[in-house]
Amino acid sequence: MVVRLASPRHLRARLLLWAAVLGCTSKPPPYALDCALPTGDVESHCTRLVEHQQVNRLELTGARELVLTALSATRTTTHLVVDATLQGGFRNPADQNLYLFLGEPTDGAPTTYSLTADPQYAADLGYPVRTALELPHRLDVRVGLMAPRTQGYTPQVYVRDTVRADAVGPDAEVLVQVDGARVHVEVPLERYYALKGVPVPDALSVTLATARDYVGFVDHLTVPSVAPGDMRLAATRTTEPVLYPSLNARAHRFKAVTLRRDEAVTSVELEMAAPITDWAQTNLQFFFIPLPPTAPRQVLQDAAHAVDLPYAWSWYCAVYSPRRVFCRASGGLDFSYDTAYAERTELPTLTGVRFRETAPGRYILESPNTSVGAGPEGFAVMLAAGRDGFAPTAFYGKPPPAR
Numbered sequence: 001m002v003v004r005l006a007s008p009r010h011l012r013a014r015l016l017l018w019a020a021v022l023g024c025t026s027k028p029p030p031y032a033l034d035c036a037l038p039t040g041d042v043e044s045h046c047t048r049l050v051e052h053q054q055v056n057r058l059e060l061t062g063a064r065e066l067v068l069t070a071l072s073a074t075r076t077t078t079h080l081v082v083d084a085t086l087q088g089g090f091r092n093p094a095d096q097n098l099y100l101f102l103g104e105p106t107d108g109a110p111t112t113y114s115l116t117a118d119p120q121y122a123a124d125l126g127y128p129v130r131t132a133l134e135l136p137h138r139l140d141v142r143v144g145l146m147a148p149r150t151q152g153y154t155p156q157v158y159v160r161d162t163v164r165a166d167a168v169g170p171d172a173e174v175l176v177q178v179d180g181a182r183v184h185v186e187v188p189l190e191r192y193y194a195l196k197g198v199p200v201p202d203a204l205s206v207t208l209a210t211a212r213d214y215v216g217f218v219d220h221l222t223v224p225s226v227a228p229g230d231m232r233l234a235a236t237r238t239t240e241p242v243l244y245p246s247l248n249a250r251a252h253r254f255k256a257v258t259l260r261r262d263e264a265v266t267s268v269e270l271e272m273a274a275p276i277t278d279w280a281q282t283n284l285q286f287f288f289i290p291l292p293p294t295a296p297r298q299v300l301q302d303a304a305h306a307v308d309l310p311y312a313w314s315w316y317c318a319v320y321s322p323r324r325v326f327c328r329a330s331g332g333l334d335f336s337y338d339t340a341y342a343e344r345t346e347l348p349t350l351t352g353v354r355f356r357e358t359a360p361g362r363y364i365l366e367s368p369n370t371s372v373g374a375g376p377e378g379f380a381v382m383l384a385a386g387r388d389g390f391a392p393t394a395f396y397g398k399p400p401p402a403r
Helices: 008-025 189-196
Strands: 036-038 043-045 068-075 079-086 096-103 111-114 132-135 141-145 156-158 175-179 182-188 204-212 216-226 231-233 254-261 265-272 283-291 315-321 324-329 354-359 362-368 378-386 394-396
Touching: 036 043, 036 254, 068 204, 068 216, 079 096, 079 204, 079 216, 096 132, 096 182, 132 204, 132 216, 141 182, 182 189, 216 231, 254 378, 254 394, 265 283, 265 378, 283 362, 315 362
Parallel strands: none
Antiparallel strands: 036 378, 043 254, 068 079, 068 231, 079 182, 096 141, 096 204, 111 132, 141 156, 175 182, 204 216, 254 265, 265 362, 283 315, 283 378, 315 324, 354 362, 378 394
């Protein structure tokens, strides 16, 4: 028997024919969504992660820039004037916060102020974080400086409630001037002590704290017992600054995404471009879209109001850390997100929901099929990774807008 070998030209022609046939029979992602699992399929490896992943550049600053090198406080007839010098500068509203704490001196136990009431927060982050301060005075007035200049959301002044501000932005009448490393702040004392229903104390202590936004405090100093007409310098530092490591932005990039579904559980498996070691600066968000999808009645956005979503989601999960997961169903009507971080002491247990790391850089979210809310044609997933409260570093699942 003579066996005839195909020529290289004929082999190439056959390969091209098979490629064309396979290309015609493969299922394209439905409804212009890149990551979908059609009904009847048990697994889907999502495609086009490189060309359809929307990536935002992170604006980060080193924690050392927020180390205080000088602090003074002056009392005028109407205002408290605070002048501070930083080792670097207050220049990045996406990564830096300053807090002023004002109150009458006390000889008793210190006053504790915490950025979060959730004890699990610091336990999951991967490095030590200072989430609370002990103030050597009462806490009468708190002023949050979220940016180096006055805007609609900053400064924020809290007197009667620790979560809801009494005044925000220009209405706060707090003067903020920043010149490189120098910060100048003026607070109208009579206005805010009047909200408490008490006169301004004869002696007033002032603590200025610096913080990495949504992470923790970096440094703080206190100027004790400032009387009207006085100018006093900060007392000696009692605790050393906390210098948090820089975030590896590649840990927010999606490298591979796989959807799976069995008789009871739907899972989304992620591989990131680098392992997530900094949960203080990392949130993962999962948007499950039933197929066929439904266009929202009004503009629907992600939790940071930065990305427009083309379709309404049925099930949403936010992963703040492996042991801090928030999920909820929309019911087709309520597309709100998680709120009241400062008021909550723990996250509720979600029956059947689990998030875990399976290997360095690999993670899986599991939800009951009954929660996901897949449609007759299956479901799709859109994904976001980024820092809490800010636009996603990376968003994947829908093609980018046409240019």
